[in-house]
Amino acid sequence: MDKLALPNLESREYEHPFDRQALELVMQVPRFDDVARFFWNSGTEKYRRVTYLGSYIRVEQTAFPKLHAQLTESCATLAFDYIPKLYILPESRIKAEIAGVEDPLIIISTGAIESLADDELRFLLGRELASIKSGHLLYQSMASNLSKLIGVMGKNPLFKVVQFLLSDRILEWARYSKLTADRAGLLVAQNFHACITTMMKQAGLPNADFHRKDLVNGFLLQARDFQNLGLHEQSDKARKKLSENLQTPWTVDRAWQLLVFHENGEYKTLMEAHGQRVPVYVDSEDRTCLNITCGSKLLRTAKFCTGCGRKIWWTQGADMRVIG
Numbered sequence: 429m430d431k432l433a434l435p436n437l438e439s440r441e442y443e444h445p446f447d448r449q450a451l452e453l454v455m456q457v458p459r460f461d462d463v464a465r466f467f468w469n470s471g472t473e474k475y476r477r478v479t480y481l482g483s484y485i486r487v488e489q490t491a492f493p494k495l496h497a498q499l500t501e502s503c504a505t506l507a508f509d510y511i512p513k514l515y516i517l518p519e520s521r522i523k524a525e526i527a528g529v530e531d532p533l534i535i536i537s538t539g540a541i542e543s544l545a546d547d548e549l550r551f552l553l554g555r556e557l558a559s560i561k562s563g564h565l566l567y568q569s570m571a572s573n574l575s576k577l578i579g580v581m582g583k584n585p586l587f588k589v590v591q592f593l594l595s596d597r598i599l600e601w602a603r604y605s606k607l608t609a610d611r612a613g614l615l616v617a618q619n620f621h622a623c624i625t626t627m628m629k630q631a632g633l634p635n636a637d638f639h640r641k642d643l644v645n646g647f648l649l650q651a652r653d654f655q656n657l658g659l660h661e662q663s664d665k666a667r668k669k670l671s672e673n674l675q676t677p678w679t680v681d682r683a684w685q686l687l688v689f690h691e692n693g694e695y696k697t698l699m700e701a702h703g704q705r706v707p708v709y710v711d712s713e714d715r716t717c718l719n720i721t722c723g724s725k726l727l728r729t730a731k732f733c734t735g736c737g738r739k740i741w742w743t744q745g746a747d748m749r750v751i752g
């Protein structure tokens with residue numbers, strides 16, 4: 429099925445309310461901007477980048493045409509004007525993450541590439557692209573490098589007072605930001621079933637059981653049972669106590685929150701308001717349509733592909749930056 433692009437979609441339109449509220453609490457921490465600047469200047473980010481560039485395989489179009497096409501299509505769906513570099517993390521778990529703030533890289537595990545179907549992979553990539561689109565990469569980096577962040581704050585007596593307050597709040601926000609990322613993943617994958625099966629695979633779904641029809645429904649029933657525990661209605665203190673060691677929200681809670689977004693009409697409204705045919709990136713030197721089922725050679729003056737009919741975004745440079 430052809431996907432739709434959402435060129436005018438803004439991240440606040442699909443932002444989960446828990447994400448917004450938690451970020452407001454982070455912003456209210458005294459001297460937050462100073463801590464963020466101090467963290468940025470500490471060089472933690474550069475170190476991570478060097479690690480990825482130095483150790484992991486980069487996904488180039490010639491070597492990994494299908495995976496690269498999945499990435500470019502996902503970027504086109506969210507109207508990115510460049511394609512972030514994608515690296516393969518040598519890990520059997522299904523995992524994806526972002527490194528870098530100014531020129532972010534996406535990292536995806538071998539396990540994800542090997543175990544996920546096309547739309548599931550789009551969901552995974554869409555979730556990471558959402559972090560870039562929201563413009564919160566520095567905060568994400570602070571949360572995922574918490575021990576470094578605490579170290580940075582410890583070095584400056586002005587930040588000592590806010591150390592624990594900020595650590596707590598930024599971790600909670602990082603968890604809730606995943607709920608927004610899941611929504612973006614659905615907007616990219618445009619296949620709710622595939623989003624839920626991705627979550628199930630990440631939660632350890634054995635391959636042998638995968639073709640059972642009632643699998644997703646069973647999981648969503650489990651998610652409803654979890655909601656009946658009333659965790660979101662608990663006091664902040666109780667909820668924090670239960671979730672303090674979690675890097676991501678409870679998987680069944682994520683599934684439930686995404687189900688609500690899908691069923692309450694928000695998803696449909698956004699698709700109807702913004703959906704249009706996905707454009708295709710074409711390198712102005714090479715001039716080959718990057719739609720993997722097309723591959724036509726194009727005239728530089730073309731506005732639409734003569735093979736697949738899609739609108740062309742002419743690009744230039746290694747990161748395929750859009751020039752027209």
Ligand SMILES: [Zn+2]
Nearest residue numbers: 717722733736
């Ligand atoms: Zn084409």
